[in-house]
Amino acid sequence: MVFSSIIFVFVFLPVVLISYYLAEGSGKIQFKNLVVLVASLIFYSWGGMKYLFLLIGLVIINYLCGLMIEKSNRKGLFLILGLSVDIIDLLFFKYMNFIADNLGIVCTKIAGREISFNIPSIALPIGISFFTFQIMSYIIDVYKGVVPAQKNIWRLMLYIMMFPQLIAGPIVRYSDVNREIENRHTTLEMAEAGVKRFIIGFAKKVFVANAMGAMADAVFGLSGQFNSVYAWIGAISYTLQIYYDFSAYSDMAIGLGLIFGFHFNENFNYPYISGSIQEFWRRWHISLSTWFRDYVYIPLGGNRKGKARTYLNLWIVFLLTGIWHGAAWQFIIWGLYHGLFMFIERLGFGKVLKRLPVWIGRIYTGIVVIVGWVFFRADNIEIAINYIKNMFTINLAGFNVDSVLFKFTYLYYFMLIVAIIASTPVFRVAEERFKNKRLAKAGYLILFFITLTYLAGLSYNPFIYFKF
Incomplete structure (x- = not known):
C-alpha cells in the first residue's frame, strides 16, 4: 500500500483516523497506541504476510536483547547478538544474490572455468533498510545509556512498525519518540x-x-x-x-x-x-x-x-x-x-x-x-x-x-x-x-x-x- 493510492486515501486513512480520534477521546495512551499498531500491521501486511512475520521476529529478538543489555553484566555480548541478527537479516534478503553472483565471477577467474552459485532469487522485503537501521539504533542507544530499554514489547513494536514512516523513512530514532509513545496528545494546531x-x-x-x-x-x-x-x-x-x-x-x-x-x-x-x-x-x-x-x-x-x-x-x-x-x-x-x-x-x-x-x-x-x-x-x-x-x-x-x-x-x-x-x-x-x-x-x-x-x-x- 502506498500513500499516493486510492485505497490509502479513501479507505485506509479515513478508517484509521476515525478510530484514532475515538481513542484520543478516551484519553488513554494504550488505546491510541493500539490503533496505530493495528493499522501498521495491516499496512505492512498489504505487501505480504511472510514479511510481516519477519519484521515481528526482529522486533522480538531486539526487544529481548535490549532488556538483557540493560540487566546483564555482559552488555557487549547482547549488543553484538542483536546487531548480528539485524545485519545478517539485511545481508541475506538484500545482498545474498549480489554476493553469490560476484563470488561466482571471482571463482570463475581463479579456477579458469565457469563456476556459479545457483541461489534462488530472494525477494526484498519492502523498506528493509529503513526498519533495520531503526532497530539497530535502538539497541545501540540502550547500550550507550541514551535511552532505557522498553519494557513493553507492544510499544517497541509500535516504534519499529509505525506505518507513517515504516516503508521509506525518515529513519526515526527511539530517543526521538520514546516519550511520545508513552504519552502524547494531538492538538488542533x-x-x-x-x-x-x-x-x-x-x-x-x-x-x-x-x-x-x-x-x-x-x-x-x-x-x-x-x-x-x-x-x-x-x-x-x-x-x-x-x-x-x-x-x-x-x-x-x-x-x-x-x-x-x-x-x-x-x-x-x-x-x-x-x-x-x-x-x-x-x-x-x-x-x-x-x-x-x-x-x-x-x-x-x-x-x-x-x-x-x-x-x-x-x-x-x-x-x-x-x-x-x-x-x-x-x-x-x-x-x-x-x-x-x-x-x-x-x-x-x-x-x-x-x-x-x-x-x-x-x-x-x-x-x-x-x-x-x-x-x-x-x-x-x-x-x-x-x-x-x-x-x-x-x-x-x-x-x-x-x-x-x-x-x-x-x-x-x-x-x-x-x-x-x-x-x-x-x-x-x-x-x-x-x-x-x-x-x-x-x-x-x-x-x-x-x-x-x-x-x-x-x-x-x-x-x-x-x-x-
Missing part, C-alpha cells in the same frame, strides 16, 4: 499542520515527481549514442524526480506523524541550493546522513585521529552509504563518487568554494549531483558510463525520437518550472508572509481535491525509495 504537510507531499508526488519521472524514464530508456540535449534533460528530470518523490514521502510521513501526535525530524532542507557536496549531505536525506555520522563515522574516530584516519572514515561511510541504497555496483560507485568529492573538499577545495561567489559553488554542486544520479538511475555501470558520455559529447542530431518527444507536454513544462522554483525556499517564504490564513487553508483544500481528481486517472505509482 498539530493536526492542521499535519494535514497541510500531507497535502504538500501528496501533490509533490502525484504532480511533480511523476511528471519528471515520465521524462526521465523516456530518456533513460534510450540506448547507444543519443542527443546530448536529451541526455541532460533526462538527467535533470531524474534529479528532480528523486528529490520530489523521496521528499514527498517524508512530507507525508511527517504530516501523518503530527496527526497521530508524533514529531519526526526533518529529512530534507532544500539540498539543491547547496554550495558544496559537504553542504549537500547536510541537507539531503538528513536522517540517513546523521545515522551514519553518529553510529559509524564518530565511533570510527571521526576527525579526532588525524587527517589520514578522517579521510579513511569518510570513504568507509560513503562506501556503506552506497551499499545501503542497493545491492548493485552502480550504487557502490555512486557512494564512492560522493566520497571522492567529500575528500577533495576536505583537502582544501571546500575553502576555495567559500571564497568564490555563491552561484559558482551551486553550479559545481549541481553538476556533481546530477552526474552522480545517473549512476543511481542506470541499470548497470556500463549504461551509466555510456549515458554520461552522451551528456558530455556534443551531439545535437536525433531530436525526432517519438518516445521522448511525446513527453514534452504543457504539463511537463509547467511542472519543470514548479520543480525548479520549489527546490528553493521561495514558496515557503511566500506562505509565511501571506496574511490571509483562511484563503491559505482554502488553497490547501483545493490543491488536495485537484490532486485526488488527478490521482484517480493514474496507474500504480510507487515511491522510488520503497526498494531500499
